[in-house]
Amino acid sequence: MPLTDNLRNVAKALGKPLDKLRMVTLDKPRLSAAIEEATQLGVKVFALPDGDVAASVLTCWQDNPYDVMYTIGGAPEGVISACAVKALGGDMQAELIDFCQAKGDYTENRQIAEQERKRCKAMGVDVNRVYSLDELVRGNDILFSATGVTGGELVNGIQQTANGVRTQTLLIGGADQTCNIIDSLH
Structure with a gap:
């Protein structure tokens, strides 16, 4: 689902207009288009230099400073974030993308992306599939x-x-x- 649709759905679920929604992300070149897209909708965007796991946790805390977190980051950080979010009763979705999609389609990145795709296939993990929180973290004993x-x-x-x-x-x-x-x- 496109970012705009996701932000509209989150705002609706929280009973907030888009201009009151607070999105946290990372201040990285790969996220500049998403930051622009959210800003154009009127969403208040907080772009942090680092700390994607911490930002994910903060979206679930009482009196949280953020309503939604959006980023393109590493798979380990995504799974760690999913554990924290589920433990706090939050929700998230994640799409596994390859290295070229995350970092740019360059010759050196293509080799890394191909290796990643082979590893994913061997593990039965689908690239470019959106995973639900329960698919990312199967148990509740977290x-x-x-x-x-x-x-x-x-x-x-x-x-x-x-x-x-x-x-x-x-x-x-x-x-x-x-x-x-x-x-x-x-």
Whole structure:
């Protein structure tokens, strides 16, 4: 489904006009057309330099700063995001695209794309198919864990203290949709 249709559907589901919808994405050249498309609809677009998994989580938090997340990114980040979104009771869809579709159709990218397509075929994964959240994460027994290395909107980054190192970890339990922040001293 085209981005415009998806944004209209999200706005309708949330009972918001398009000019009140808040979309988060990444500030990457590959997303410039999507940013322009959403902006033309009146959607408020937040383009972050990085942090697609964190942005996905933030769309599902209470008092969240974003209503919808759209990006073109890596498959591992997509599956990690799907785990967090499902654990928080959210929803998402993802389409697996090849390297050329994500990064541009160049000679060096074609070799990578061909290898990816072969791996996907061997695993029974369809390229260019839209997967539902339940197809991305089949079970409900989910535990999402993220420890900050650099600071962000979810957790603080590693901090050097007089007694060692302090880290902060976010744990999301899917069974009861709880979020816990754990401060650790090492």
